[in-house]
Amino acid sequence: MNKKSNEELQKLVEKATAGDKDSLETIILSVQDLVFNLSLRMLGTFPDAEDATQDILLKMITHLSSFRGDSSFTTWVFRIAVNHLKNYKKHMFAKMPLNFAFYGEDIRNGKIDDVPDLTQNVEMSILAEELKMSCTNVMLQCLDTESRCIFILGTMFKVDSRIAGDILGISPEAYRQRLSRIRGKMADFLREYCGEYGNGTCRCADRVNYAIQNHRISPDRLNFADAVPTVIPVETMVEVKEAMEDIDNLSQEFSFCKTYQSPASLKVFLQNFLDGTSFSVVRNA
Numbered sequence: 165m166n167k168k169s170n171e172e173l174q175k176l177v178e179k180a181t182a183g184d185k186d187s188l189e190t191i192i193l194s195v196q197d198l199v200f201n202l203s204l205r206m207l208g209t210f211p212d213a214e215d216a217t218q219d220i221l222l223k224m225i226t227h228l229s230s231f232r233g234d235s236s237f238t239t240w241v242f243r244i245a246v247n248h249l250k251n252y253k254k255h256m257f258a259k260m261p262l263n264f265a266f267y268g269e270d271i272r273n274g275k276i277d278d279v280p281d282l283t284q285n286v287e288m289s290i291l292a293e294e295l296k297m298s299c300t301n302v303m304l305q306c307l308d309t310e311s312r313c314i315f316i317l318g319t320m321f322k323v324d325s326r327i328a329g330d331i332l333g334i335s336p337e338a339y340r341q342r343l344s345r346i347r348g349k350m351a352d353f354l355r356e357y358c359g360e361y362g363n364g365t366c367r368c369a370d371r372v373n374y375a376i377q378n379h380r381i382s383p384d385r386l387n388f389a390d391a392v393p394t395v396i397p398v399e400t401m402v403e404v405k406e407a408m409e410d411i412d413n414l415s416q417e418f419s420f421c422k423t424y425q426s427p428a429s430l431k432v433f434l435q436n437f438l439d440g441t442s443f444s445v446v447r448n449a
Contacts (some may be wrong), residue, residue: 174233174395181229185438190220191228192434195241198321198396198428199224202245205316206309208301210387212255214430219252220245221434242323243331250309264306264353271357271366276374283372284383291415292368294381296360297388297422299368302380303353311346318343320423391424 179187182201199220204213222246231240252258283291313332317323318339323337325343332339355362375381 165329169325170405171233171283173237174231176229177228179267188225188228189434189438192225195224195238196221196426196434197394197423198238198239200430201396201423202316202321203249204240204424205304205401206249206312207252207255208257208305209255210391210427214427215428216249217426218433222437227232236271239327239331242317242321242327245295246317246331248386249311260327262264262302262305264349266382267306268353269355271364274374276343276371279377282376282383286386288372288381289374290386290389291383294386294388295368295372295375298375303350306353307346307349309338311342314339314343315346315350317345319398350419357391390426393422394425396423 173191176187176191182190196217200213201215201381202211203220207213207216222239227244233238276335304315307315310332314328317328317331318325323331325339329336329339355364357364357366359365359367372381376383
């Protein structure tokens with residue numbers, strides 16, 4: 165964000181920490197979709213992302229008075245979110261970690277042919293798209309936490325290497341080198357296994373019933389289809405010139421990494437917080 169918008173945000177922060185609820189609501193609304201999408205990619209599932217987003221936004225609220233405008237507000241939020249998510253142990257994949265060997269083995273040898281029709285009259289194209297979105301998140305869980313964070317910041321959010329390196333505590337050069345290696349690893353996996361974006365035999369429509377049988381997607385709970393895709397405006401992301409890391413075609417291959425609006429239940433949670441006595445923690449922080 166530019167200096168002027170930072171100054172405006174600083175004024176909003178001052179009003180919010182003085183107890184102005186409208187200012188705090190404006191601040192939260194400006195970043196909640198960004199935080200949710202970062203959490204979704206880092207953790208892999210909608211329920212876990214929603215829980216983590218609540219934690220991050222509350223942490224942001226209670227530390228709001230520490231924002232001094234030395235960096236962009238979004239950088240400040242990213243730092244809080246990244247530090248929280250890197251140490252988050254309550255999500256499903258923390259208990260059941262994945263790796264590329266296991267995921268590739270399942271793609272290559274999963275018994276997909278003898279599964280009955282479990283679609284519950286939901287259109288196959290909708291379920292295939294749901295599986296594609298889910299698969300993206302699951303594939304990210306094959307990376308270790310630090311690598312996943314580097315990949316998401318560099319590929320999805322296009323965070324400048326100097327800012328990303330500062331957030332992660334590494335040099336810009338180390339960040340760029342690691343991002344290049346991680347993108348290459350993801351690209352290699354896609355090209356080997358994925359028939360949608362590479363040369364593999366795996367196609368989402370062929371695996372829908374298998375995915376339903378294994379509780380990876382559910383016809384009566386289409387998280388991705390029901391979450392209306394939205395575009396996070398460039399000005400709410402961290403941007404310093406063109407991303408230096410765009411060194412291969414993986415961004416195009418990952419064009420299905422859409423951003424999503426926060427769940428309605430998250431908005432209800434935040435509204436209840438703002439309307440309740442808990443709002444006093446902002447003034448007392």
